[in-house]
Amino acid sequence: MTDVIDTPVTVPAEIDDDERARLNRARFERWGSWALPLIVMALMVFLWDRIVVWYDIKHYILPGPGRVLNSLIEGQAVFFDAWVLTLAVTAAALALAVIFGVGLAVLFTQSRLIEMSLYPYAVILQVTPVVSIAPLIFIYVDSKVAGLLICAWIVAFFPVLSNTTLGLNSADHNLRDLFRIYGATRWQRLRYLQLPSALPYFLGGLRIAGGLSLIGAVVAELVAGSGGIGVGLAGLIQEAGYRLNIARMFAALILIAATGIAIFALLSFVSHLLLRKWHESAVKREG
C-alpha cells in the first residue's frame, strides 16, 4: 500500500505566525458561536429593563423583563398545560408529515404516473396560505385539536415530501447501473440505494418541517379563537391580549420561541447523529 491517508497531527514545538493565527481563529470560533449570542441576549434584556425604567413606561404598554418572568412563574400551571397542548399538536403534526411525506415520496419514485397526477396538488396545498384554509377546516372539523393538527400538518408536510422526493431521485446513476447489473429488485433498490441516498435530504426537510409545524399549530389556534376545550400558547396570547396583560403575552411568546429553538436543536442533533459517519455536511474537516 502506497496511498496512506490520515496521518496523525502532531503539534510541533515551534509554530509560525500564520499557524498561530489559524489556531486562534479556530479557538475563537469554537466559543464565539455560542457565547456571543448569549452576550447579545443579556445586553438586550438589560437595555429593555433600563428603557422601561428610564422612560417610566407603564407595564400595560411595555412590561420590564422582571415582570414578564414573574408572570411566567405565577402562571406556571396554566402555561404548562398550554405548552403541552401546543407541543403535542406540533409533534403529532410533524409525525404525520413524516409518515405522509416519506410515504408519498416513495410512491412517487415507484410510479411516474402517480407523481405526475398528484404532485401539482401537493404544491397547491403548500402555496395556499394556511390562515386562509384554517377557518374552513374549523367549520368542518368538530374537534379543535383535530383542526389544529390538520392545519399544522398541511404546512409541515410539503418540505418533507419535496426534499425526500429529490433525495430518492438523486441516487448516483452509476450505482443505479450497478444495481441493475447485479439484478436488484425494486425493493432492494429502494431499501439499499434510494432510501440511504435520500436520508440527508429528508433530514434537511425535517428541520424545516419541525419549525413549520410549530408555526402551523400557533397560527391555526389564532384563527380558531380561544374557545373550546384546550388552550394552547397562542390561545394564551389572545386571551391575555383581550385583558391587556402584556407581560403574559410576552411570557407566552418567549415560550413559543424557546420551543421552536428546542425543536430545531433536537432535529439538528438527530441529523448529526445519523450522518456524522459518512455525510460531508456532518464531517469536521481539518485545515
Place this chain on the structure above:
Amino acid sequence: MTVQLPIGERPELLRMSRVGKTFGGGVVALKDMDLKVGQGDFISLLGPSGCGKSTALRLISGLMTATAGAVRWKGDHDTGDLGVVFQEPTLMPWATVAQNVWLPMRLRGQAFASVADDITRTLGLVGLDGFADAYPRELSGGMKMRVSIARALVTKPRLILMDEPFAALDEITRFKLNNDLLAMKAQIGCTVIFVTHSVFESVFLSDRIVVMAARPGRVIRELQVDQPYPRDEAFRTSAEYAAYCRETSDALHVAMGEAA
C-alpha cells in the same frame, strides 16, 4: 496461478456478432462490431471519445440492448459471472468498505456472516487489509478504486468489465494499480475487458488491443501484445514495450484520421 493458453486456443467466453447500436436521436454509437472473447483474455478497447467503447461495455453488461446483432455468452451465466468497475469508484458513502464489497452478494440474498470470509479474502487481494470498517470518505482516490475492484472480484466472476477505471488517478497510483491489477487477474484467472484512452496503459495491461474509431463507432484494427505475464516495471521501459506502443499509437492515429 492459472496457466494461460495462447490467444487463439482459449475457449470462447462470449461473442459479439455484428453488434450495432443506434440511439433514439439517430446517432450511430456502434456499428457491426465483431469480437470473440476468450477465457483469460485481457482485452483493451482503445479509441477516441465517441468511438463506442463504453457503449460496447454497456451492451455486454446488459445495461443496453443492441439495435442489431447480438452479444452471446457461451453457455449459461448469471449475475455472479460479471463484475463491473466504473471510472468513478461508485461506492455507497453510507456503507463501510466491507459492506460495499458485500453488495453483489447482498443483492443475491446472501447474509453478511455467510460471505464474511470471501469479503476479507478479497480485501486482502486488493491490498486493503484492515480497512474493512472504514468509510469511503476516509480513503484516498486510489484506495476507493481498490474497494471498487474488490466489489467486482468478490463473486469470483468470469468476466470483469472496466470502464476507464484509473483515468482520474495520478500517474504513480495508476502504475501501482496497473501492476496490482495484473497480479490479481493472474491469481483469479478471470477475463477482463478494459476501456481506456491511454496507449501506454493498454499495451502494459492487455494481450489484445481493439482499436476503435468514432462517427460511427467501429472497430478499426486488433493488435496482439505477445508478451508473457507476469509483466513488471522492467517491461515498461523495455524496447518491446516501446515498439508495441508505437504500433498501437500508429493504429490509433489511423483511427483518429479516419474520424476527422
